[in-house]
Amino acid sequence: MSSKICDQNFEKNEAAFQQGLIERTGQIEAVLRAYLPEAAGPQRVIMEAMEYSLMAGGKRLRPMLMQEAYRLCGGQGKEIEPFMAAIEMIHTYSLVHDDLPAMDDDEYRRNRKTTHIVYGEDMGILAGDALLNFAFETACRAFGMEGADAARIGKALGILAGKAGIYGMVGGQVVDVQSTGKEISGETLDFIYRLKTGALLEASLMVGAVLAGSEEDRARALESIARKIGMAFQIRDDILDVESTREELGKPVHSDEKNQKTTYVTLNGLRHAKEETERLSREAIRELRAFGPQDPFLEMLLESLIHRKK
Numbered sequence: 306m307s308s309k310i311c312d313q314n315f316e317k318n319e320a321a322f323q324q325g326l327i328e329r330t331g332q333i334e335a336v337l338r339a340y341l342p343e344a345a346g347p348q349r350v351i352m353e354a355m356e357y358s359l360m361a362g363g364k365r366l367r368p369m370l371m372q373e374a375y376r377l378c379g380g381q382g383k384e385i386e387p388f389m390a391a392i393e394m395i396h397t398y399s400l401v402h403d404d405l406p407a408m409d410d411d412e413y414r415r416n417r418k419t420t421h422i423v424y425g426e427d428m429g430i431l432a433g434d435a436l437l438n439f440a441f442e443t444a445c446r447a448f449g450m451e452g453a454d455a456a457r458i459g460k461a462l463g464i465l466a467g468k469a470g471i472y473g474m475v476g477g478q479v480v481d482v483q484s485t486g487k488e489i490s491g492e493t494l495d496f497i498y499r500l501k502t503g504a505l506l507e508a509s510l511m512v513g514a515v516l517a518g519s520e521e522d523r524a525r526a527l528e529s530i531a532r533k534i535g536m537a538f539q540i541r542d543d544i545l546d547v548e549s550t551r552e553e554l555g556k557p558v559h560s561d562e563k564n565q566k567t568t569y570v571t572l573n574g575l576r577h578a579k580e581e582t583e584r585l586s587r588e589a590i591r592e593l594r595a596f597g598p599q600d601p602f603l604e605m606l607l608e609s610l611i612h613r614k615k
Contacts, residue, residue: 322605329372333365333389340390340443354424354432355439359397362415367392367509373603374513374527384447388461388512391444395469396505398436405429408482454518461512468508477501486565491572503535526596530589537585538610540578543568545615547575586611
């Protein structure tokens, strides 16, 4: 096959991927809006802060991965949708709290003022609390859906809670905060990345598989893929914090340096960080191909993560 034909095929596949990305993102945005609470009552300000935080844009990576895993494993129902909304609410609450003065003290995210800057630090804290609690209220709505399997939903809720909690994202965040301003080992950094970033990505793929009725071994295979992607994703974040600009990234750069955080780049150097991102991503894609059946969109989605600019 000539190089010209190869280039044309790549461009065709890339165009199809970008179109798929736009369509899926639009579907997810609609799901999120459908599950947001109405801003009403004396406490309406918290609903407004929740919407401001949740609808600030972003890649919508976690619900997208969840939906793809569900489809990959043969799922066809609607019970996936409240879980898609729930995981994005959990992810968003973590960002709202991460931006607070007691944490990273950031004023911008996705080229907008952060929640605590707009609504005040008190409402920033409460907006995060509200999103976390409402995430589980939302996920529980899957029980009332036609044809939904209660046992699968219960198992999915357990995965979501575990990956978001002290043995998952929160646990990683705790060690990250404790490590600020200190020299830490590569082992500790791996622990932080695996929990802080990787846990919700693992939950995304595992919940999709479980709700579709997959066996335990298939859910664990997807967990392994997500773990590698989570590590690669976070290392790429470290690289962007050094190489990108605030305009391109949508949030302050060099924030790791400002907050005296050890990163994969500071520990191993920029070149090795890029090599490790590539290695982990390639391994994840190989595992995905072995998982079967083939999912070209999901494969290209994982591929895009190592080349993202924000």
